[in-house]
């Protein structure tokens with residue numbers, strides 16, 4: 001049984017994340033979405049809320065689970081018997097950062113592979129930050145995030161209609 005971990009902040013989970021996740025479930029028997037507890041970064045949604053939202057969005061996917069984690073991704077992978085880390089690549093701007101992280105992870109745990117999936121064209125400019133920015137100013141984010149996330153953004157920014 002092959003298990004992959006898809007780590008990230010997911011603050012909040014977007015259609016870009018969903019696209020990468022769905023494609024990775026075709027490659028692995030099980031995918032664990034690992035929601036990062038950020039010691040330094042301030043997130044709009046707390047980690048428990050992010051886990052709750054993503055669990056709801058992915059409720060019909062049998063080979064996916066959602067958990068929070070803090071610490072090193074490679075340690076989390078070992079605890080879960082996972083052989084791979086999934087990451088998404090959008091523009092060239094993602095490359096430097098992802099190269100650093102994957103090189104460090106390789107040094108720490110050479111047996112764990114980082115698998116990069118290229119973003120689908122329609123999501124290549126989509127980020128959690130962009131979705132939050134649009135929602136904050138009352139814009140329509142229905143093409144960017146799942147309905148549950150849209151509702152949570154509306155609540156978070158105190159608006160009845162986006």
Ligand code: ADP
Pocket residue numbers: 007008009010011014015016017020086087088089090094118119120123124125126127128
């Ligand atoms: P992190 O803080 O770890 O970068 P994110 O939630 O921003 O967490 O992203 C998690 C992963 O999903 C990263 O690999 C990121 O590149 C990828 N990702 C984010 N948005 C998209 C998108 N629109 N298309 C493809 N991959 C994406």
